[in-house]
Amino acid sequence: xxxxxxxxxxxxxxxxxxxxxxxxxxxxxxxxxxxxxxxxxxxxxxxxxxxxxxxxxxxxxxxxxxxxxxxxxxxxxxxxxxxxxxxxxxxxxxxxxxxxxxxxxxxxxxxxxxxxxxxxxxxxxxxxxxxxxxxxxxxxxxxxxxxxxxxxxxxxxxxxxxxxxxxxxxxxxxxxxxxxxxxxxxxxxxxxxxxxxxxxxxxxxxxxxxxxxxxxxxxxxxxxxxxxxxxxxxxxxxxxxxxxxxxxxxxxxxxxxxxxxxxxxxxxxxxxxxxxxxxxxxxxxxxxxxxxxxxxxxxxxxxxxxxxxxxxxxxxxxxxxxxxxxxxxxxxxxxxxxxxxxxxxxxxxxxxxxxxxxxxxxxxxx
Amino acid sequence: xxxxxxxxxxxxxxxxxxxxxxxxxxxxxxxxxxxxxxxxxxxxxxxxxxxxxxxxxxxxxxxxxxxxxxxxxxxxxxxxxxxxxxxxxxxxxxxxxxxxxxxxxxxxxxxxxxxxxxxxxxxxxxxxxxxxxxxxxxxxxxxxxxxxxxxxxxxxxxxxxxxxxxxxxxxxxxxxxxxxxxxxxxxxxxxxxxxxxxxxxxxxxxxxxxxxxxxxxxxxxxxxxxxxxxxxxxxxxxxxxxxxxxxxxxxxxxxxxxxxxxxxxxxxxxxxxxxxxxxxxxxxxxxxxxxxxxxxxxxxxxxxxxxxxxxxxxxxxxx
Ligand SMILES: Nc1ncnc2c1ncn2[C@@H]1O[C@H](COP(=O)(O)OP(=O)(O)OP(=O)(O)O)[C@@H](O)[C@H]1O
Ligand SMILES: Nc1ncnc2c1ncn2[C@@H]1O[C@H](COP(=O)(O)OP(=O)(O)OP(=O)(O)O)[C@@H](O)[C@H]1O
Ligand SMILES: [Mg+2]
Ligand SMILES: [Mg+2]
Numbered sequence: 001x002x003x004x005x006x007x008x009x010x011x012x013x014x015x016x017x018x019x020x021x022x023x024x025x026x027x028x029x030x031x032x033x034x035x036x037x038x039x040x041x042x043x044x045x046x047x048x049x050x051x052x053x054x055x056x057x058x059x060x061x062x063x064x065x066x067x068x069x070x071x072x073x074x075x076x077x078x079x080x081x082x083x084x085x086x087x088x089x090x091x092x093x094x095x096x097x098x099x100x101x102x103x104x105x106x107x108x109x110x111x112x113x114x115x116x117x118x119x120x121x122x123x124x125x126x127x128x129x130x131x132x133x134x135x136x137x138x139x140x141x142x143x144x145x146x147x148x149x150x151x152x153x154x155x156x157x158x159x160x161x162x163x164x165x166x167x168x169x170x171x172x173x174x175x176x177x178x179x180x181x182x183x184x185x186x187x188x189x190x191x192x193x194x195x196x197x198x199x200x201x202x203x204x205x206x207x208x209x210x211x212x213x214x215x216x217x218x219x220x221x222x223x224x225x226x227x228x229x230x231x232x233x234x235x236x237x238x239x240x241x242x243x244x245x246x247x248x249x250x251x252x253x254x255x256x257x258x259x260x261x262x263x264x265x266x267x268x269x270x271x272x273x274x275x276x277x278x279x280x281x282x283x284x285x286x287x288x289x290x291x292x293x294x295x296x297x298x299x300x301x302x303x304x305x306x307x308x309x310x311x312x313x314x315x316x317x318x319x320x321x322x323x324x325x326x327x328x329x330x331x332x333x334x335x336x337x338x339x340x341x342x343x344x345x346x347x348x349x350x351x352x353x354x355x356x357x358x359x360x361x362x363x364x365x366x
Numbered sequence: 367x368x369x370x371x372x373x374x375x376x377x378x379x380x381x382x383x384x385x386x387x388x389x390x391x392x393x394x395x396x397x398x399x400x401x402x403x404x405x406x407x408x409x410x411x412x413x414x415x416x417x418x419x420x421x422x423x424x425x426x427x428x429x430x431x432x433x434x435x436x437x438x439x440x441x442x443x444x445x446x447x448x449x450x451x452x453x454x455x456x457x458x459x460x461x462x463x464x465x466x467x468x469x470x471x472x473x474x475x476x477x478x479x480x481x482x483x484x485x486x487x488x489x490x491x492x493x494x495x496x497x498x499x500x501x502x503x504x505x506x507x508x509x510x511x512x513x514x515x516x517x518x519x520x521x522x523x524x525x526x527x528x529x530x531x532x533x534x535x536x537x538x539x540x541x542x543x544x545x546x547x548x549x550x551x552x553x554x555x556x557x558x559x560x561x562x563x564x565x566x567x568x569x570x571x572x573x574x575x576x577x578x579x580x581x582x583x584x585x586x587x588x589x590x591x592x593x594x595x596x597x598x599x600x601x602x603x604x605x606x607x608x609x610x611x612x613x614x615x616x617x618x619x620x621x622x623x624x625x626x627x628x629x630x631x632x633x634x635x636x637x638x639x640x641x642x643x644x645x646x647x648x649x650x651x652x653x654x655x656x657x658x659x660x661x662x663x664x665x666x667x668x669x670x671x672x673x674x675x676x677x678x679x680x681x682x683x684x685x
């Protein structure tokens with residue numbers, strides 16, 4: 001590992017899908033780190049590659065997937081070089097995942113106590129009684145009331161929110177190092193969502209898991225994430241701390257994403273929206289893939305792909321607007337308001353802010 | 367919205383919609399709710415999962431016989447539309463857009479036939495050329511183009527499919543559209559496109575919307591007034607700005623406090639308010655009372671004073 005604080009290092013990942021129409025270039029050179037104990041949120045439009053990225057980490061990609069380059073370092077070992085059998089064991093113990101729809105990840109015919117206990121018996125060879133006792137503890141931990149009496153119930157006897165708690169219990173029973181949560185609360189209403197998010201934060205403190213959190217709800221990101229990576233058309237286009245991304249975003253796609261979400265105090269007739277549709281990943285455009293939908297696009301965007309420019313030690317964005325010679329542009333009003341708020345929060349730091357400088361290849365990742 | 371001169375397009379009076387009546391698993395999905403919707407407005411319906419929002423919508427469009435109560439559309443009782451002509455007019459005037467843009471479009475039908483469904487059923491097209499023209503106009507209205515008409519639903523993105531669903535609903539020139547979670551399945555940037563489109567169509571065609579959703583910031587954005595449902599009951603109705611700024615019912619306060627806000631600093635200091643609903647089942651008679659002008663809260667006689675006090679404190683009532 002380049003950095004001992006990192007629990008996971010993804011480098012130059014490229015994933016294609018073979019289809020009858022050609023190769024879908026779903027992940028196009030993605031690199032990021034996951035630090036110990038942090039929550040990293042991945043946001044971006046539908047189809048931008050969030051799920052494929054995490055499924056590649058889990059070794060659970062569809063059969064037509066072709067990983068053409070990259071490495072995924074976990075505990076000094078490249079997960080992409082592991083056998084299926086090793087990956088199965090890693091999934092059971094080290095890296096766990098919760099999905100959007102709790103019903104599809106539960107077995108409707110198996111008692112929930114047994115479902116929660118199973119990873120202990122399979123991966124740790126634990127005896128049934130002991131495993132069930134631990135399962136009961138975990139049920140209490142995730143807040144299933146009257147756990148003693150419900151351990152022999154089946155999934156359909158629980159509400160949606162309770163089922164998601166069961167899924168979390170299964171994912172956490174082996175105290176995984178990494179938890180991948182792919183839209184874990186999208187199917188739940190706000191009240192239940194708040195409960196589940198609080199639960200995840202609490203458990204993260206208790207068992208110090210690192211979390212990769214995928215969601216399209218930027219409100220949830222604001223409350224959950226330490227750092228945020230923004231994906232567009234198979235690439236990460238900006239990453240930084242949650243404050244940097246929400247209060248001082250630099251990439252026009254991040255601007256669009258943040259502006260198109262109404263807040264409880266937004267009003268007016270037209271909600272800013274990103275025009276057009278995402279590019280065809282069978283034949284991704286040359287240059288900056290966002291250029292065609294970008295009101296701030298420069299000529300160079302259609303010719304040459306922007307490198308990452310460094311905004312701060314923790315904040316990088318791939319847009320030519322950060323080039324020292326680029327024309328100065330004013331971001332949308334919503335973003336300017338956010339920057340003002342950031343400036344107030346960081347009053348003393350502002351004076352020290354340096355101009356953006358392009359990043360050399362080797363130090364692209366901090 | 368000018369409510370002084372507005373007239374009611376829809377009146378819901380003491381609607382009860384129960385399932386499995388008289389059996390052990392009886393569900394009181396909607397339990398005695400009353401509210402009106404004015405012509406040209408957007409009425410938002412919010413509440414947690416299972417609170418009865420969809421059931422209310424389906425009862426209004428008459429997919430169910432109400433257990434009791436009545437629904438008046440343009441002043442006429444929906445239940446009494448006995449003549450074929452009345453029924454057909456009702457089915458044209460009221461349309462529904464569904465939550466799931468994937469499941470609600472028949473995958474084996476071409477876009478033009480999906481959109482023309484209502485035109486065909488109601489024999490609205492003079493001939494084939496007229497039908498084609500209507501479909502192409504509709505596709506243009508929702509921001510698609512006529513080249514799209516010969517394609518199948520799977521060839522479109524989620525946002526585009528939702529536009530096809532909207533075009534289908536608009537084909538029969540409706541007056542009242544029920545949109546049940548029309549954007550929940552879409553991602554943020556596309557949600558904004560669809561919401562903008564719905565607002566534009568409302569301005570241009572004078573549509574009235576019943577907008578059901580669990581994303582409270584989007585509901586506030588699109589709605590003129592909002593009703594809050596809980597366990598089949600309507601707890602509070604007010605103008606959308608007012609209900610967000612000054613909720614009077616504890617449940618509304620609790621619901622709003624759970625909404626995640628895209629602002630990290632706000633999230634770090636957010637306090638959730640918990641709601642204990644047990645008080646609602648104390649057997650006391652409660653009904654919606656107009657506590658402040660156009661601001662209704664479900665209350666019993668004792669609670670009226672408490673809510674009035676709250677409204678005073680929020681300066682919703684002038685002395
Ligand atoms: N098995 C597959 N075969 C072909 N293309 C695929 C396959 N799986 C995913 N893709 C494509 O890869 C791209 C990335 O998909 P992915 O599921 O990662 O998107 P996402 O960012 O998770 O979107 P969402 O928010 O809708 O879940 C998409 O263009 C998708 O169509
Ligand atoms: N056909 C039916 N038979 C029996 N029970 C039903 C039926 N339809 C709905 N219900 C029940 O009625 C209650 C209200 O359901 P409804 O679908 O109206 O809720 P909702 O507010 O739309 O919730 P969501 O936000 O989850 O869509 C729920 O308890 C539901 O299980
Ligand atoms: Mg996904
Ligand atoms: Mg519903």
